[in-house]
Amino acid sequence: MELGVPISAGGPSVSHLLYADDILFFAGASIPNVKKINAILEDYCSWTGQRVNNGKSAILFSKRTSSTTRSRLAKMIGCCKVAEMEYLGVKLALRRLSRKDFTPLIQKARACTLSWGIRHLSLAGQVTLINSVLLPLSVYMVTHTGVQRAVLNDIEKICHSFFWDRHATHKSMHYTSWESMVRPRCKGGLGFHTGDNWVGPLRARITWEFICKPLELFQKYMRHKYGDNPWHYDGRKGSSICWKIICEGAHFILKGIGWNRPKLLLCFGELLVDIICGISIENGLSTYSIEMVKSPLGSTISTMVYNSCFMEDDDPICLIFKIRMRPRKKLFWWRLYKDNIPTNGWLCRRCLSADSSCPLGCGEVEDINHITCNCKKLRDVLTVLENWGLVVPRFCSFDELWDSIGKFADMR
Numbered sequence: 001m002e003l004g005v006p007i008s009a010g011g012p013s014v015s016h017l018l019y020a021d022d023i024l025f026f027a028g029a030s031i032p033n034v035k036k037i038n039a040i041l042e043d044y045c046s047w048t049g050q051r052v053n054n055g056k057s058a059i060l061f062s063k064r065t066s067s068t069t070r071s072r073l074a075k076m077i078g079c080c081k082v083a084e085m086e087y088l089g090v091k092l093a094l095r096r097l098s099r100k101d102f103t104p105l106i107q108k109a110r111a112c113t114l115s116w117g118i119r120h121l122s123l124a125g126q127v128t129l130i131n132s133v134l135l136p137l138s139v140y141m142v143t144h145t146g147v148q149r150a151v152l153n154d155i156e157k158i159c160h161s162f163f164w165d166r167h168a169t170h171k172s173m174h175y176t177s178w179e180s181m182v183r184p185r186c187k188g189g190l191g192f193h194t195g196d197n198w199v200g201p202l203r204a205r206i207t208w209e210f211i212c213k214p215l216e217l218f219q220k221y222m223r224h225k226y227g228d229n230p231w232h233y234d235g236r237k238g239s240s241i242c243w244k245i246i247c248e249g250a251h252f253i254l255k256g257i258g259w260n261r262p263k264l265l266l267c268f269g270e271l272l273v274d275i276i277c278g279i280s281i282e283n284g285l286s287t288y289s290i291e292m293v294k295s296p297l298g299s300t301i302s303t304m305v306y307n308s309c310f311m312e313d314d315d316p317i318c319l320i321f322k323i324r325m326r327p328r329k330k331l332f333w334w335r336l337y338k339d340n341i342p343t344n345g346w347l348c349r350r351c352l353s354a355d356s357s358c359p360l361g362c363g364e365v366e367d368i369n370h371i372t373c374n375c376k377k378l379r380d381v382l383t384v385l386e387n388w389g390l391v392v393p394r395f396c397s398f399d400e401l402w403d404s405i406g407k408f409a410d411m412r
């Protein structure tokens, strides 16, 4: 008699999983199995002097176990029976997780924003908190289990509101769309990693391990049940969420995969190489294996896949993020360049103000050119500074100013 439960018919059994001081046992629901587990635990305790905390332990039965058997076995092993439990922060339940299961995650994000407040935070500080605390809250969950799109939307809404609203209960104007902020910094965004562009790359990491480490425990079991080709997901009913995660990651990995043309050209002629490159790689995986050709220093699979999702040229604003400057100044430049500063001209364009002229009485339209270069008050201040011996360069327009910053950055 052996402990353990196979995840597929005729497949290898899993008897236990260990992580730090957490232990998961798997066994058929029978009295001899419970006796055996009890004997193992007693032996272990007598050898090490450690004790099992029954209050923190729980037993979970399959739906097919009768209620009398459940009660009897739970009593024998001395811990309470539950319908679901949490292991390493992920809920284990014998059903698909619903939106309600992630309510604590959303509440945690909301509680964070409420406790921080924004009175003493600059926009740059808010960017840091969103990037390092709010969005990562869901990353772990998204990598390991199926999280509803609606849950991720809720967390993103909390982030967007935290960034622009003056108070949680007071709506303010959102000067720029969330979509333009969630792009990488070099592509003109603020580098927020959100559901749409980050879930796939995160999952690609798990898929890569599935492809490259076929002999590891998890990979071995999954291969026995679903085969070795994650590109052949047929959406069949009853597929586990783990397999879906692997298949989704596979779809993203495919974007960066291709034949090594220069190497092929060393052995074959152009025509043959063209034919070889036309063969889809994912179909031959049982015979061949994919190899990582170049991995930029310090880049993870997730980062590489993420970057491959943004193939367009860099946005000129990336210049600012490369210059050494305080984060809040960088963010101000980002707002200037993206034209999301509420000048009177900007407000007037959106029918939020009737008057587009400069409030300092210059008689000109207050826009980006005006506030950065042409405002009379600004020029007066610069003249005073010049009289003191502090020469500040002057520009006719924001474009000219921006060119000059570009030259300055190149020089460095």
Ligand SMILES: [Zn+2]
Pocket (backbone or CB within 6 Å): 358, 359, 360, 361, 362, 370, 374, 375, 376, 377
């Ligand atoms: Zn002015």
